[in-house]
Amino acid sequence: xxxxxxxxxxxxxxxxxxxxxxxxxxxxxxxxxxxxxxxxxxxxxxxxxxxxxxxxxxxxxxxxxxxxxxxxxxxxxxxxxxxxxxxxxxxxxxxxxxxxxxxxxxxxxxxxxxxxxxxxxxxxxxxxxxxxxxxxxxxxxxxxxxxxxxxxxxxxxxxxxxxxxxxxxxxxxxxxxxxxxxxxxxxxxxxxxxxxxxxxxxxxxxxxxxxxxxxxxxxxxxxxxxxxxxxxxxxxxxxxxxxxxxxxxxxxxxxxxxxxxxxxxxxxxxxxxxxxxxxxxxxxxxxxxxxxxxxxxxxxxxxxxxxxxxxxx
Amino acid sequence: xxxxxxxxxxxxxxxxxxxxxxxxxxxxxxxxxxxxxxxxxxxxxxxxxxxxxxxxxxxxxxxxxxxxxxxxxxxxxxxxxxxxxxxxxxxxxxxxxxxxxxxxxxxxxxxxxxxxxxxxxxxxxxxxxxxxxxxxxxxxxxxxxxxxxxxxxxxxxxxxxxxxxxxxxxxxxxxxxxxxxxxxxxxxxxxxxxxxxxxxxxxxxxxxxxxxxxxxxxxxxxxxxxxxxxxxxxxxxxxxxxxxxxxxxxxxxxxxxxxxxxxxxxxxxxxxxxxxxxxxxxxxxxxxxxxxxxxxxxxxxxxxxxxxxxxxx
Numbered sequence: 001x002x003x004x005x006x007x008x009x010x011x012x013x014x015x016x017x018x019x020x021x022x023x024x025x026x027x028x029x030x031x032x033x034x035x036x037x038x039x040x041x042x043x044x045x046x047x048x049x050x051x052x053x054x055x056x057x058x059x060x061x062x063x064x065x066x067x068x069x070x071x072x073x074x075x076x077x078x079x080x081x082x083x084x085x086x087x088x089x090x091x092x093x094x095x096x097x098x099x100x101x102x103x104x105x106x107x108x109x110x111x112x113x114x115x116x117x118x119x120x121x122x123x124x125x126x127x128x129x130x131x132x133x134x135x136x137x138x139x140x141x142x143x144x145x146x147x148x149x150x151x152x153x154x155x156x157x158x159x160x161x162x163x164x165x166x167x168x169x170x171x172x173x174x175x176x177x178x179x180x181x182x183x184x185x186x187x188x189x190x191x192x193x194x195x196x197x198x199x200x201x202x203x204x205x206x207x208x209x210x211x212x213x214x215x216x217x218x219x220x221x222x223x224x225x226x227x228x229x230x231x232x233x234x235x236x237x238x239x240x241x242x243x244x245x246x247x248x249x250x251x252x253x254x255x256x257x258x259x260x261x262x263x264x265x266x267x268x269x270x271x272x273x274x275x276x277x278x279x280x281x282x283x284x285x286x287x288x289x290x291x292x293x294x295x296x297x298x299x300x301x302x303x304x305x306x307x308x309x310x311x312x313x
Numbered sequence: 314x315x316x317x318x319x320x321x322x323x324x325x326x327x328x329x330x331x332x333x334x335x336x337x338x339x340x341x342x343x344x345x346x347x348x349x350x351x352x353x354x355x356x357x358x359x360x361x362x363x364x365x366x367x368x369x370x371x372x373x374x375x376x377x378x379x380x381x382x383x384x385x386x387x388x389x390x391x392x393x394x395x396x397x398x399x400x401x402x403x404x405x406x407x408x409x410x411x412x413x414x415x416x417x418x419x420x421x422x423x424x425x426x427x428x429x430x431x432x433x434x435x436x437x438x439x440x441x442x443x444x445x446x447x448x449x450x451x452x453x454x455x456x457x458x459x460x461x462x463x464x465x466x467x468x469x470x471x472x473x474x475x476x477x478x479x480x481x482x483x484x485x486x487x488x489x490x491x492x493x494x495x496x497x498x499x500x501x502x503x504x505x506x507x508x509x510x511x512x513x514x515x516x517x518x519x520x521x522x523x524x525x526x527x528x529x530x531x532x533x534x535x536x537x538x539x540x541x542x543x544x545x546x547x548x549x550x551x552x553x554x555x556x557x558x559x560x561x562x563x564x565x566x567x568x569x570x571x572x573x574x575x576x577x578x579x580x581x582x583x584x585x586x587x588x589x590x591x592x593x594x595x596x597x598x599x600x601x602x603x604x605x606x607x608x609x610x611x612x613x614x615x616x617x618x619x620x621x622x623x624x625x626x
Binding site: 004037083133138148155158160193197198200201202204205206207208209210212214215216217218221224225226228229230232233234235236237238239240241242243244245247248249251255258259261262263264265266268269272273276277279281284285287288289290291292294295296298302 | 548549562612
């Protein structure tokens with residue numbers, strides 16, 4: 001765990017102290033309490049929204065986003081600022097922070113999409129864009145809120161960083177070290193690549209799952225169908241219990257990549273439809289067997305290094 | 314458990330002693346050993362295929378489907394015959410059995426589709442169709458084979474019966490009593506209704522899940538995508554690890570209902586695509602919120618009477 005020793009900080013400011021921000025704070029504080037002093041400040045829409053995080057000891061103190069003086073004090077001399085709010089709030093948040101942002105402070109985020117976040121950051125930070133390192137910790141979203149925050153949420157999880165041309169190498173490395181200190185595996189990707197990958201393995205499955213429940217609801221015998229739904233339906237639609245607001249925002253923020261994946265998926269469905277209609281058993285079995293093999297191999301590789309308790313994302 | 318006392322038999326013959334047939338045998342034998350003598354005979358393609366079931370004590374004896382004398386003896390005086398083989402084998406199996414079938418023997422099945430099974434039974438049994446009661450126990454298929462057979466597999470599970478106009482009431486009631494004796498909840502449906510319901514809540518989700526893995530496999534960055542797939546992908550695609558042969562057969566056997574569901578689903582997807590492209594957050598959130606509510610209510614109702622360990626079906 002030499003990585004764990006590689007990150008130290010004096011002041012971390014987290015905008016949005018929920019599961020993601022709170023878990024980072026708890027992971028770093030557990031080290032900090034060993035290392036010596038380090039301060040974690042949470043910023044929320046109101047004092048109330050961060051009060052619980054202080055009560056739980058997840059953060060040292062809190063500031064209200066609307067309070068200029070408190071925000072200035074919170075950001076003064078901060079090493080790192082994490083934005084852990086909905087991606088749609090990235091630009092207004094950065095515009096709000098910019099006036100109080102020190103030249104040595106590094107800002108990063110935890111958004112599920114990256115191309116839109118980069119555009120928002122460029123618009124808000126302008127010439128200071130080099131201080132912003134886009135990031136995405138791939139961690140659970142099943143339960144949410146600071147009560148669900150865990151010091152080991154990121155152990156063995158992937159954290160994607162999307163370094164910008166304007167980022168100094170040391171700037172990116174500092175954020176990478178912060179995440180490695182939580183036990184996460186840091187991986188770099190271009191924002192467009194990130195958005196394509198997560199449109200495929202996360203955003204599209206959520207849309208498909210919501211769509212199945214919607215289809216059943218629209219059918220005349222919905223109640224009967226639900227009454228016979230069993231384990232296959234249960235797992236297929238578990239992610240349809242995810243936050244409508246979050247997924248609405250993700251679908252819109254990542255719509256370019258998501259539409260590409262949706263169209264590619266519809267093409268596969270059309271192929272399967274043709275095979276079903278033609279009762280082409282060989283064509284169906286070929287696709288099903290290929291999928292089963294790939295899914296089984298994925299599970300096996302994951303069981304090796306993966307986190308079985310990994311939640312929906 | 315007055316239901317449990319309501320069924321007794323002298324001889325049960327099971328064609329295909331795997332998870333489904335084996336679990337019925339184990340459930341009834343546990344009662345039989347209390348009640349007194351009752352014989353369970355397993356029939357397989359060969360003696361070897363049923364030998365393991367005899368070793369495990371799931372059945373009393375076995376017969377090879379190819380052996381006329383053994384088959385005649387097995388079926389002589391049988392109370393009930395269960396077909397627990399792939400649905401595609403229903404007609405050849407019934408044609409093979411018909412010459413040896415006593416007038417008082419009731420035949421039922423465990424197939425995942427019903428309209429095709431009824432057609433096959435009518436073709437094979439002709440005027441004796443009244444002796445056939447179509448059935449479908451909704452039970453796990455995750456693990457398979459007689460080793461996976463459990464005496465309590467059906468406790469609290471639904472078993473659908475699709476009575477035919479030619480069935481005498483007492484004939485249907487006898488099969489219903491058999492399943493109730495295993496702890497199952499017996500529900501009647503018309504074959505077409507059964508096929509529509511399961512096309513929607515089981516067959517379509519399997520196709521959609523196989524299709525997602527197929528789509529990723531077809532993409533240029535498949536390995537990268539799989540490497541970032543997390544919990545949402547895991548649950549959405551768990552059923553893509555199901556048997557390609559079984560699902561090939563189900564898709565073809567139930568293709569009429571499945572194509573209807575697939576088209577209705579594609580229409581929902583097209584609506585969502587339009588909303589995503591137009592960045593219509595209100596439309597997306599409305600669908601997602603409705604789906605989340607329905608999925609959450611379904612889970613809660615199920616937690617009341619349902620089987621949490623329920624497997625893919």
